[in-house]
Amino acid sequence: MPDTQSSKPNTREAILDAAEAVVTEEGAGRLTIDAVVARSGFSKGGVLYHFPSKIALLEGMVARLMGAIEHDLEAAETAARKAGEPVASHWLRVIADKRHLESDLPVALLAASAEQPHLLDPARALNQRLWERIREASNDPIQALILLLVIDGLSFNDLIKFKQFTDADRAAVKARLIAMSEDLFQ
Numbered sequence: 598m599p600d601t602q603s604s605k606p607n608t609r610e611a612i613l614d615a616a617e618a619v620v621t622e623e624g625a626g627r628l629t630i631d632a633v634v635a636r637s638g639f640s641k642g643g644v645l646y647h648f649p650s651k652i653a654l655l656e657g658m659v660a661r662l663m664g665a666i667e668h669d670l671e672a673a674e675t676a677a678r679k680a681g682e683p684v685a686s687h688w689l690r691v692i693a694d695k696r697h698l699e700s701d702l703p704v705a706l707l708a709a710s711a712e713q714p715h716l717l718d719p720a721r722a723l724n725q726r727l728w729e730r731i732r733e734a735s736n737d738p739i740q741a742l743i744l745l746l747v748i749d750g751l752s753f754n755d756l757i758k759f760k761q762f763t764d765a766d767r768a769a770v771k772a773r774l775i776a777m778s779e780d781l782f783q
Contacts, residue, residue, distance in 0.1 A: 609647045612637050613661055616654045621701040625709035628654060655709050655716055658702065663719045666697055670727070683782030685734040685741075686775065688727060693748045693771045698755040707756065735781045744774055744781070 615637035619628050628651055634641045648654045673687035697703070710716040728745060735741035751767065762770075 608639065608643065609657075612639060612644055612647055613654075613657050615639075616648075617658055617700075617702055620658070620705040620709075625655070625705040628709075630654075652713060652716075655706065655713065659706055659716055659719050662697065662702065662706070663723050666691070667723065669694075669697075683734065683779070685731045685782040686778045688731060689744060689748065689778050690771075690775055692727070692745075693751065693774060695752070695755045695767070698752060703756055704758075736783070737781055741778075741781055744778055747774060 612633060616628060616633045619632045619636055623632070630641060630644055630648075630651065633648075633654065634644050637644065648657055669691045670688055673691045674684050677684040677687040706716060728742075731741050731745065732738045747770075751770065754761075
């Protein structure tokens with residue numbers, strides 16, 4: 598008899614993978630339970646068991662994306678502590694990294710949030726927690742806020758795929774921001 602407990606996370610992840618494929622290839626407007634069933638190969642009942650609605654699928658995708666970012670923030674904190682360096686500088690490196698924005702998923706989720714604004718609540722909460730921790734760690738909270746706003750601008754640029762500067766320009770800006778942050782968190 599198969600262990601259904603251990604297969605549930607794998608099934609859930611496979612369903613989210615299928616939903617993300619639909620959203621990134623066809624757009625959030627094309628996300629339906631039937632599209633996910635077709636993409637995933639699971640039965641409709643199986644998909645509905647894990648995600649009873651399109652909104653639940655979108656919420657699951659947002660939660661997974663936020664989880665990946667939080668995982669990277671935790672890894673950065675561990676690395677900073679191990680190196681004896683300021684944690685907040687390492688957090689800034691994570692949020693300045695565009696890895697989480699490289700797929701079309703964030704754009705599609707942003708589009709879906711126009712009709713379902715609560716979809717961005719987990720991102721808002723993560724952003725607020727991060728800002729509070731960076732502010733507490735900083736010896737100049739306004740300078741830290743300026744750095745965060747610049748990073749937000751870079752992220753927004755990446756999110757909507759503006760291409761007014763090169764990857765080398767972006768890397769130089771990121772390096773300068775990180776260098777500027779070093780005096781903030783000593």
